[in-house]
Amino acid sequence: MQQDNPLMDLSGLPRFDAILPEHVEPAVDAVLKRNRAAIRELIDTVARPEWDNFMAPLEQLDDDLERVWAPVSHLNAVCDSEELRVVYERCLPKLSDYSAELGQDRDLYEKIHHIRHQGHYAELGRAERKVIDNALRDFHLSGVDLEAADQERYREITSELSRLGNFFSRNLLDATDAWHIDIADESRLAGIPDNARAQARQAALEADIEGWRFTLHAPSFLAVMSHADDASLREEVYRAYVTRASETGPNGGQWDNGGVMLDILRLRRELAVLLGYTDYAAYSLATKMADSSEEVLGFIRQLGGKCREPGRREVRALRQFAREELGIQSLQPWDLAWASEKLRHHRYDFSQESLRPYFPLPRVLEGMFTIVGRLFGIRVEAAEAPSTWHPDVQFYRILDESGAPRGHFYLDLYARKQKRGGAWMADCMGRRRTDNGLQRPVAFLTCNFSAPVEGQPALLTHDEVITLFHEFGHGLHHMLTRVDVAGVAGINGVPWDAVELPSQFLENWCWEREALDLISGHVDSGEPLPQELLDKMRQGRNFQSAMQMCRQLEFSLFDMRLHTEFEPGGDATIQDVLNGVREEVAVVEAPAFNRFQNSFGHIFAGGYAAGYYSYQWAEVLSADAFSLFEEKGIFDAATGRRFLAEILERGGSEEPMVLFEAFRGRKPTVDALLRHSGLSPLEDAA
Ligand SMILES: [Zn+2]
Incomplete structure (x- = not known):
């Protein structure tokens, strides 16, 4: 057959x-x-x-x-x-x-x-x-x-939830697509970069109108909010964007997600109670590293406590800059991103584009392989390519210290038609013991970098270098596992809130002088990244980091409180919960008409319900893991081998907290993340 x-x-x-x-x-x-x-x-x-x-x-x-x-x-x-x-x-x-x-x-x-x-x-x-x-x-x-009747109800709820999730996304997409602004007067485009203008021009041509058309899709929206000098244009776009899929705003009531959100929250609670949990957060955390809602809420509030004051200082600095340099007396919500861009440019005068010549792809790859070689005692080398799906795809093998093979990966780096955007690692084959011996892991590593142009290798921005390290970190987790049982080998069975540890961890080397000497080299002169440029990059890395952290914590706290204390159909509304959250952690006031919650697809239509905190959680783990290298030396072989043995090789075979403690010698703390973000009290005093 x-x-x-x-x-x-x-x-x-x-x-x-x-x-x-x-x-x-x-x-x-x-x-x-x-x-x-x-x-x-x-x-x-x-x-x-x-x-x-x-x-x-x-x-x-x-x-x-x-x-x-x-x-x-x-x-x-x-x-x-x-x-x-x-x-x-x-x-x-x-x-x-x-x-x-x-x-x-x-x-x-x-x-x-x-x-x-x-x-x-x-x-x-x-x-x-x-x-x-x-x-x-x-x-x-x-x-x-469950009893048969409850099993039936379970199936009804899960299929209804998947329908509602889809409905939420469709409303959001329709609301996003339905709005645009057409501009005939070129002077209103002042400040907007050329590529965004060209896209707006293209959109206008497609609609068969004169001038430029801006939409609520991310690239267009962000270009206006960050760069358009015309405040009335920013305000109009902002009002449309933050009221999408709600009862208010320019298309108010037409694709309102308000009722959908309540239905989703009600069914989630019913599902959790059916299975014996107090609320949906408890159900969601059953498969995660965090033990309880109390632990997650405590974690969010602890970070919030550390970031709020620095966040307020950043806001004050921005207001002062806006007053003194931009002539804006009272900063409005639609001024924030724009004024921040001006301040960023004022303080750190460099662009990602200017870094490209220092990061030719072959140099970056070779340097990255050297770095992981020194850390984990492995060797990465090109291997005879089996059949692939495109001529650009490369194939590599990983050998350990004894020369024994550990795994293979396909590397597909360049953007092209018919290829999904973004970067990711996926498994092709997992490690397991079979009747015919050991099956070794094989990974797909996919990126979307600009392809090389005639006579020159592909040149990466520093952000792209970080992306490559991130995905390779996932890849090493998959390929270096020593677990022979498929269900918990590599990334299998690793909880959602712990799976980003190896990937975010590896990113840290992209900021270290010694590592940059290995991965950078000017495409013409071979000169490594100049120290002066690195200093600027490092300062820029923490620009408004407390404001950003507060914003992320606002999302996380909102998500957790909705899935613990909120009673759908009770006296309090979703807006009440959000207002309470903002009082607790926000550093920037949101206008009363803002309906951000109606477009929060991560928790209403994605997999992040009672799980949005995972972003900050994994950041704490990866920063704290890296801090041991800061103590021992970023190429300390013993520490590297310990990370290999306690984290990378163990996959999902043990609780992540047990593995983390085995590596770090103690429970994680938020100190390293705060220090890396320029938010520790020590840093302030200096
Ligand atoms: Zn990742």
Whole structure:
């Protein structure tokens, strides 16, 4: 069966040169069918389940499905085509049905429950036990142990929630698309950069009108808010933007998310209570590193306490600058970004673009490999490329100190048509022990840098260098794992609020002199990044960092309070909660008409509900982990090997707090993050 379908050939790396859209659906159907039958047979035939006779075969089935789907999902992201998109979207519900069905499979649950409570659980290794614990937890979160009527209700709620999430996004998108401002008088464009003008011109041409058209989509909106000298233009755009999908503003009431948000919050609470949790935050935290809402709220308030005063100082400095240099007596909400840009330029006179010649891509890559080599004792080298999806794609292997292979990765660096924007790491294959020996991890590392132009290598901005380090950090987490059990190898099973630790951690080397000497070299002269430029970059790094932190904490606190104390349908409104949050942590007053909450897709339509704090949480961990290198030396080999052994190699096999403490020798503190952000009391005194 399926002999001629390259997706079904799991003997090695994916056969990218042979995979066609028509292979996708038959392969997915076949593997799902085979898995369903095989799981049923396992349940029926294995009377005394153990790891080897039950969990290991399940892992094999999981891996088969993953290995069929990983290249499809990757191709959908980097080689989009109409044909592929159609089959991809047709397969998504098949996959989610399959996993929903397994999540509520009582028989399957009981077999695993048996291993845990009557079987040989206690004799298993840490990783195997963790896989079993996670599986039982996830069964519980999928409603496996509910009565039939409640299971029915669970399924109703989850499907209604996914519908409402979509509805929220659609309202937001429609509201965003519906508004624009057309400008005929060029003098109103003063301050707006050329590329943003060109885009506005293009938008006007497409609409068949004269002049320039600005919209509420991010690039257009940001260009106006940060650069347009015309305050009335900024005000008009600001008012439209912050009232999107609400009952007020220019399109007030037309795509109002107000009711949708209440429905979402009500159903989330019902779901959590159905599963035995007090509120949705408790349900959300069941799979996260943070233990309780109290811990998260305490964390947010602690950081808020440290940032609010410095944040107020930054606001005062901005107001003073606006008065003295810009002639603005009273700074309005639509002046903030614009005045901040002026102040930034006034203080640190350099641009990201001016850094490009110092970061030719080959130099950056080679330097990055040297850095991780010194830290973790590994060697990264180009390997014979298997078949790929584009001629630009490179292939590398990672060897450890003894020369033994650890993993491989595809590197796809340049932006091109049919490739999704952004940068990310995805797994192609995970590490696991199989009947045929060890399966080693393979990663996809994808970026969207500008391609090289004739005769010159690609030149990166410093921000892009940081992006590359960030994704490579994720990649190392995936590839350097020593866990042989798929469910908790590499990034698998790592909680949402801990998964950014290795990636943000590795970014730190992009700011260190000694590391910059390895990754920078002027494209013409080879000269490393000048110290004077680095000083400016470092100062600019912390520009308004307290204001930004307060803003992020406002989002996090709002998210947590909505999912703990807020009673949908009670006396207090969502706006009341937000107002209370702002009184607690905000340093900039929001106008009464601001309806930011109606466009907060992260928590209403994305995966961040009762999880927005993860951004700051992971930043604390990564800054604190790096601070040990600051103490011991940023290339201290012993510290590097310890990070490798305690964090990178352990994947999801142990609680992240246990791993962190094993590496750092204590619990995390916020000190390093505050110091790196220029917010520690020490820094102030100096
Ligand atoms: Zn990341």
